[in-house]
Amino acid sequence: MIENAVKQTKPLPSFAGSAAHEVRLTLAGTVQNPAFIRFLQRLGDERLAALTTYDYLALDALQRDCAQPLLPDLADRLPGLVELGAVERQGRGAGIRYLLSRELFASLGQAAPIPAAKA
Numbered sequence: 124m125i126e127n128a129v130k131q132t133k134p135l136p137s138f139a140g141s142a143a144h145e146v147r148l149t150l151a152g153t154v155q156n157p158a159f160i161r162f163l164q165r166l167g168d169e170r171l172a173a174l175t176t177y178d179y180l181a182l183d184a185l186q187r188d189c190a191q192p193l194l195p196d197l198a199d200r201l202p203g204l205v206e207l208g209a210v211e212r213q214g215r216g217a218g219i220r221y222l223l224s225r226e227l228f229a230s231l232g233q234a235a236p237i238p239a240a241k242a
Contacts, residue, residue: 124150129179130163130171132156132186159186165227170207178204185210185223 128135132155140147154160163171163182174182181197181204193201201221204210209227213220 125176126174126179129183130160132159135183156186159223162186162223162227166207166209170209173207175200182209182223185221 124136128150133153134151134155137149137151138147139149177196177200181193181200184193184197201210201212205212205221209224210221211224213222
């Protein structure tokens with residue numbers, strides 16, 4: 124469910140309003156970023172099949188331009204996403220920033236978004 128939401132650039136499922144004996148789930152159906160869908164398609168099915176839910180959440184955070192540092196579980200996924208070619212690393216030490224691959228965006232004829240997320 125989470126992976127599909129990310130792949131389709133829809134808001135992540137919300138469990139707001141859940142209680143001890145009741146679960147409320149809200150799924151939004153609006154595609155928010157068609158360019159990111161094309162970005163994922165450009166990665167190819169073989170590479171996408173190797174991704175975990177945490178990988179998808181990390182990519183989602185980057186594409187949504189989250190300014191705050193990623194949660195440790197997500198930040199730990201970034202080196203593998205760099206190896207995969209989906210993410211680029213810029214800077215050194217505490218100044219390292221991660222962004223979606225400019226090469227993939229260029230292959231779509233689009234400019235990559237400005238880097239935002241720090242590990």
